[in-house]
Amino acid sequence: xxxxxxPPKESFKLGMLIYDTxxxxxxxxxxxxxxxxxxxxxxxxxxxxxxxVLGKPIDFGFLNDPAGYDINQRLIDYNSxxxxxxxxxVGLLNTLLVALxxxxxxxxxxxxxxxxxxxxxxxxxxxxTIYVEIFRNVPVLLWIVFTMAILIETLPAPRDFRGENPEAxxxxxxxxxxxxxxxxxxEPLFSRGLGDLxxxxxxxxxACAVPEDGGPVSDACGVFQxxxxxxxxxxxxxxxxxxxxxxxxRADRIQNETxxxxxxxxxxxxxxxxxxxxxxxxxxxxxxxxxxxxxxxQGGIHLRNSLIALWLAxxxxxxxxxxxxxxxxxxxxxxxxTEAAAALGLRPNRIMSMVILPQALRVIIPPxxxxxxxxxxxxxxxxAVGYMDLTGTLMGITLNQTGRELETVLMGMLVYLSIxxxxxxxxxxxxxxxxxxxx
Amino acid sequence: MSDTHFVRNxxxxxxxxxxxxxxxxxWLRENLFSSVSNSILTLLxxxxxxxxxxxxxxxxxxxxxxAESLTECREIIAELGYGGACWGIIRERWLQFMFGFYPAxxxxxxxxxxxxxxxxxxxxxxTNLPRKMLYFSAIxxxxxxxxxxxxxxWNPIVVALGFVIGFYAQRLLKPSIGELAATIAxxxxxxxxxxxxxxxxxxxxxxxxxxxxxxxxxxxFGGYMLSITxxxxxxxxxxxxxxxxxxxxxxxxxxxxSLSVGFIEFIRGVPLITLLFVASTLLxxxxxxxxxxxxxxxxxxxxxxxxxxxxxxxxRGGLAALPRGQYEAADALxxxxxxxxxxxxxxxxxxxxxxxxxSTFIGVFKDTTLVSIIxxxxxxxxxxxxxxxxxxxxxxWEIYGFIAVMFFIFCFSMSRYSxxxxxxxxxxxx
Numbered sequence: 001x002x003x004x005x006x007p008p009k010e011s012f013k014l015g016m017l018i019y020d021t022x023x024x025x026x027x028x029x030x031x032x033x034x035x036x037x038x039x040x041x042x043x044x045x046x047x048x049x050x051x052x053v054l055g056k057p058i059d060f061g062f063l064n065d066p067a068g069y070d071i072n073q074r075l076i077d078y079n080s081x082x083x084x085x086x087x088x089x090v091g092l093l094n095t096l097l098v099a100l101x102x103x104x105x106x107x108x109x110x111x112x113x114x115x116x117x118x119x120x121x122x123x124x125x126x127x128x129t130i131y132v133e134i135f136r137n138v139p140v141l142l143w144i145v146f147t148m149a150i151l152i153e154t155l156p157a158p159r160d161f162r163g164e165n166p167e168a169x170x171x172x173x174x175x176x177x178x179x180x181x182x183x184x185x186x187e188p189l190f191s192r193g194l195g196d197l198x199x200x201x202x203x204x205x206x207a208c209a210v211p212e213d214g215g216p217v218s219d220a221c222g223v224f225q226x227x228x229x230x231x232x233x234x235x236x237x238x239x240x241x242x243x244x245x246x247x248x249x250r251a252d253r254i255q256n257e258t259x260x261x262x263x264x265x266x267x268x269x270x271x272x273x274x275x276x277x278x279x280x281x282x283x284x285x286x287x288x289x290x291x292x293x294x295x296x297x298q299g300g301i302h303l304r305n306s307l308i309a310l311w312l313a314x315x316x317x318x319x320x321x322x323x324x325x326x327x328x329x330x331x332x333x334x335x336x337x338t339e340a341a342a343a344l345g346l347r348p349n350r351i352m353s354m355v356i357l358p359q360a361l362r363v364i365i366p367p368x369x370x371x372x373x374x375x376x377x378x379x380x381x382x383x384a385v386g387y388m389d390l391t392g393t394l395m396g397i398t399l400n401q402t403g404r405e406l407e408t409v410l411m412g413m414l415v416y417l418s419i420x421x422x423x424x425x426x427x428x429x430x431x432x433x434x435x436x437x438x439x
Numbered sequence: 440m441s442d443t444h445f446v447r448n449x450x451x452x453x454x455x456x457x458x459x460x461x462x463x464x465x466w467l468r469e470n471l472f473s474s475v476s477n478s479i480l481t482l483l484x485x486x487x488x489x490x491x492x493x494x495x496x497x498x499x500x501x502x503x504x505x506a507e508s509l510t511e512c513r514e515i516i517a518e519l520g521y522g523g524a525c526w527g528i529i530r531e532r533w534l535q536f537m538f539g540f541y542p543a544x545x546x547x548x549x550x551x552x553x554x555x556x557x558x559x560x561x562x563x564x565x566t567n568l569p570r571k572m573l574y575f576s577a578i579x580x581x582x583x584x585x586x587x588x589x590x591x592x593w594n595p596i597v598v599a600l601g602f603v604i605g606f607y608a609q610r611l612l613k614p615s616i617g618e619l620a621a622t623i624a625x626x627x628x629x630x631x632x633x634x635x636x637x638x639x640x641x642x643x644x645x646x647x648x649x650x651x652x653x654x655x656x657x658x659x660f661g662g663y664m665l666s667i668t669x670x671x672x673x674x675x676x677x678x679x680x681x682x683x684x685x686x687x688x689x690x691x692x693x694x695x696x697s698l699s700v701g702f703i704e705f706i707r708g709v710p711l712i713t714l715l716f717v718a719s720t721l722l723x724x725x726x727x728x729x730x731x732x733x734x735x736x737x738x739x740x741x742x743x744x745x746x747x748x749x750x751x752x753x754x755r756g757g758l759a760a761l762p763r764g765q766y767e768a769a770d771a772l773x774x775x776x777x778x779x780x781x782x783x784x785x786x787x788x789x790x791x792x793x794x795x796x797x798s799t800f801i802g803v804f805k806d807t808t809l810v811s812i813i814x815x816x817x818x819x820x821x822x823x824x825x826x827x828x829x830x831x832x833x834x835x836w837e838i839y840g841f842i843a844v845m846f847f848i849f850c851f852s853m854s855r856y857s858x859x860x861x862x863x864x865x866x867x868x869x
Binding site for chain 1: 470471473477480481484485487488619691692693694695698704705707708709710711712713716717720721723724725726727728801805806808809811812819835836839842843846847850851854
């Protein structure tokens with residue numbers, strides 16, 4: 001009977017780091033890491049050295065200095081005495097504004113064009129193809145400056161609106177004026193408004209001192225101010241929609257139990273509309289119309305040409321890509337699905353809403369969101385038409401005035417990066433939820 | 440049983456289909472007027488097309504090609520009696536749109552460069568050409584910058600020698616020190632060559648045998664020549680870097696993967712314009728003191744990095760679409776990682792990702808217009824200077840229209856080529 005012995009223990013040799021597949025991956029990773037660290041260290045070392053030579057070590061203190069430049073299109077209160085911080089914040093809000101507007105319009109136009117490209121009307125389908133090809137194959141920057149040129153060259157000047165027989169006239173019952181200085185639209189006003197709520201107020205500052213007559217504090221108080229009227233309206237609207245959803249759920253339940261669906265649309269409309277109307281009346285809601293005074297329009301909301309041009313160009317450009325995504329999504333659903341649904345006795349609109357769309361959306365949504373991301377990033381081209389977004393403020397004028405290239409560009413990149421990463425995080429969450437569960 | 444039965448005992452004559460379903464009338468009825476709403480849509484679009492053509496055609500065909508200035512052009516238009524374009528400016532400036540401020544007597548170098556580009560690309564794009572032409576494609580990357588920037592011929596030659604050194608280091612050292620060590624040597628030796636040896640060698644050779652052509656500075660580059668240069672270099676370099684990044688992202692090695700993911704997500708998360716700001720203001724700060732390398736080179740570096748990150752994601756899509764069995768079959772055949780990639784995985788993955796790759800190419804080419812924001816004179820940057828010209832003050836549509844049409848031609852033909860390629864490489868049976 002022989003004795004079983006353990007196999008001889010392999011002693012570790014240096015060569016095994018290279019030739020043994022068990023260790024080789026670790027070797028490669030460590031080499032890669034060391035290489036990366038050396039590269040990063042070299043770059044940082046150079047940067048520190050160069051900045052020391054230039055006499056401007058990394059310091060974010062300049063952001064508290066007065067910015068000294070004006071921003072004409074803005075969502076929150078701002079003047080040239082405010083800090084660079086605030087200018088950058090105004091820019092960020094402008095970026096988000098044009099991105100939001102652009103995403104909404106691009107989606108609407110894109111879906112319509114995408115569906116029409118599949119239309120059985122030959123002419124419509126061809127026209128839509130031409131639209132898509134023209135917009136996809138010309139740079140977005142060219143579209144932006146082109147749209148800006150169209151607005152400036154073709155729209156009438158404010159003075160054309162004057163006189164007995166004006167060359168131009170306002171649209172939509174004298175409420176909207178399209179001029180070469182921008183578009184004037186009505187603004188919502190509240191005669192019995194609740195005032196504004198300052199966010200992060202600095203109680204010690206003069207701006208936040210309550211006036212002696214007990215009126216509202218000045219506009220400059222706080223980082224920015226939220227209109228309480230708008231908050232109230234949104235809250236009432238949200239509550240109404242929630243109750244309306246409860247009514248729908250109850251109708252669904254009754255339909256499941258008895259087979260009959262109670263008529264609910266008037267309740268659902270009522271719970272949304274009636275409280276909203278009451279609140280609007282209580283707040284004394286009315287619209288302020290723009291009117292020609294002197295050489296320019298006064299009143300209303302002034303949308304500058306730069307905003308309009310950027311918005312239109314980005315929407316139409318992105319819409320061409322969204323149209324292709326929508327078309328591909330609808331084509332990706334096999335004909336068998338439609339036929340099977342028809343065989344079950346579903347009507348055409350129900351086939352679309354209950355069978356085709358839920359499946360097509362799974363294909364459409366991920367690339368759609370990456371188009372939203374692209375639109376947001378492309379909004380940085382605002383600098384070409386002078387719209388003061390984050391690139392125009394922080395990485396534009398602030399950079400030029402303070403000469404702090406490193407700090408401003410890095411901050412700007414980080415902001416864009418966090419916007420992008422939060423959008424893609426949201427997209428991943430969505431993907432996890434709608435993913436087909438396969439083996 | 441009644442006798443009302445009737446059975447026809449000969450065939451009915453074959454009849455023509457109803458006139459309304461054949462020919463032009465049938466086509467119109469089916470495709471344009473199939474229902475009331477469709478008819479309304481058709482009429483509306485016809486009206487729209489008519490309106491557009493009525494506006495645009497007279498404008499486009501206006502005979503102002505030979506006008507020397509805006510006033511002369513206005514006179515011609517006034518005689519016509521309807522609004523027309525002033526094409527004289529395009530005739531006067533089109534050389535500038537093509538070459539920027541490149542010296543006129545050296546235009547031939549740019550033209551030759553792009554002709555040679557076509558020759559170098561041909562064997563890559565069309566597989567039925569002789570394979571020997573690929574040798575020229577390999578030389579071209581070193582020839583191209585020399586022709587554009589000029590200067591001594593020894594610079595591109597010593598740079599190319601670095602690659603030759605790497606190639607032979609791998610081949611000659613492999614028997615003596617093993618494959619991995621030889622690969623490392625093939626990376627390290629050329630880098631040493633470029634960093635420390637190449638410069639002095641080139642200088643020495645240039646002093647012995649001064650072969651050089653007239654040098655052209657980067658700030659004279661402009662127009663489509665600049666766009667094409669940046670676009671072509673970025674596109675050509677982004678494909679291999681993108682493949683490496685995609686493999687890194689798919690890799691099992693944690694550190695390699697996280698480095699790749701970090702790089703890709705960072706680049707894709709920021710707008711290209713911020714990367715161009717880095718190129719124009721920061722890149723020199725990152726380099727050792729005293730380095731001041733060319734603005735076009737800096738822009739090309741950043742655009743290449745940008746394109747590589749997008750390319751990596753496209754190729755990762757192709758890799759993910761390959762069935763697992765392909766990887767397992769490659770393992771079963773005993774192929775190592777690189778052989779499996781080269782012979783089995785990549786040919787299929789790249790084929791799947793062709794549409795994505797080409798749309799990334801188109802995107803990069805369109806994005807070259809962004810360099811106008813940091814002050815380079817690409818067509819859009821030139822247009823600002825031309826708009827400010829007093830002889831042609833007020834010309835906007837003609838210039839933008841011309842630039843747009845040129846870009847459309849380039850990008851549209853690229854997308855058509857990708858469709859051709861997809862059809863040609865289609866091996867599935869349908």
